[in-house]
Amino acid sequence: MPSPKKRKPVTPPGKSKPAPSAGRSGSSAGRASVSGASEEVTELHEALTSELETLADELSFSRHLEAMSDLDGGISQLKLDVEQIRMRGYRFKNFLERKVETLEQKWRAARPALRRELSRAEAELTPLYDQLARRVSQASGRAQLSALERQVQQLKARVEAATEAIDATYSNVSQTFYQTRSQIQEVLFLLEQVEQASFDLLAGEHPVQAVRAKWWRDGKNKGPEGILYLTDQRLIFEQKEEVATKKVLFVATEKELRQEMLLEVPVGAVEAARAIDKGLMGHQDHLEFTFGEDAPYASAYFHIKGQDNHAWVGLVNRVRTGEINRERYYAEGESPEDFEQALEEAFASAPERCTSCGAPLGPLTAGQRQIECEYCGTVMRW
Structure with a gap:
């Protein structure tokens, strides 16, 4: 009998035949998948580490500790500075004495509350941070890091809330301190410039403000640099800059300080x-003045540096209207009546006729301390 034919093996239901080997292409795809997952875990780990570094900086509370140091020593210095500017003859901002005294009282009350909030935040949040930082450094899996990511965000929210509570104890005092310090620094700058100026103040004249400026006298961004002064009687620009006196191949080899009053x-x-x-973003401060017939120029345009131009406009208008006298400072034993009398005496010496040709002189404007005879050109000051 013929031998029976051999049957081919039957694949059991639900089970597919073995696929042919994918060779190198299959193993490469597997490695790419593992590599992609590994990169994702690494990026997440680095992101969490960066978040924790930011939180560590915030939990050092360095900003608040620096502010405490500034306030502890700075308010005492403000008191000394106010005394100094009065001794040197500054007669405005009569609110400074009371402002600094009130600031000192408010800081004395706020300091204990600030210390309590700092201690509370440190005690509650530092252990949580340390524990979380250890877990992040030891984590490796995607699921584990995702869970830690949520915990980092929760800690971040608690740190932000603690920072707001800390700020609330002293932010008003801190802002007032830095604003007052800036005001006094501007006054100290003013007095320093007045003491170095090439011109003298007139009898009964007191300086109000000064700022570094460039006068665009000769066109856009062209003209002398120096100091723009505002007194209770005059607006003055004094050139004060180093100019080249010798050049070699367009390079200045010798310079000299040029200092003279150019505008009054x-x-x-x-x-x-x-x-x-x-x-850019309107961060350059410029001022434009329009003058009347008694001025040597019809207008003047300045680029000022380091001070707010809108504040300057307000200050100029307060001087023009006399409103500045509301904040005039009077030393012990002085009174507004004494000031008015001294001012009247200064203007009483103004001539009614030209001292050279005898022609009658026109009416004076507020703050005018010199006049030129329109007939003979003689300039008279008083």
């Missing part, structure tokens, strides 16, 4: 003052 306008001759914001 009675405040009564300032018809308008306008603030102009220029530059």
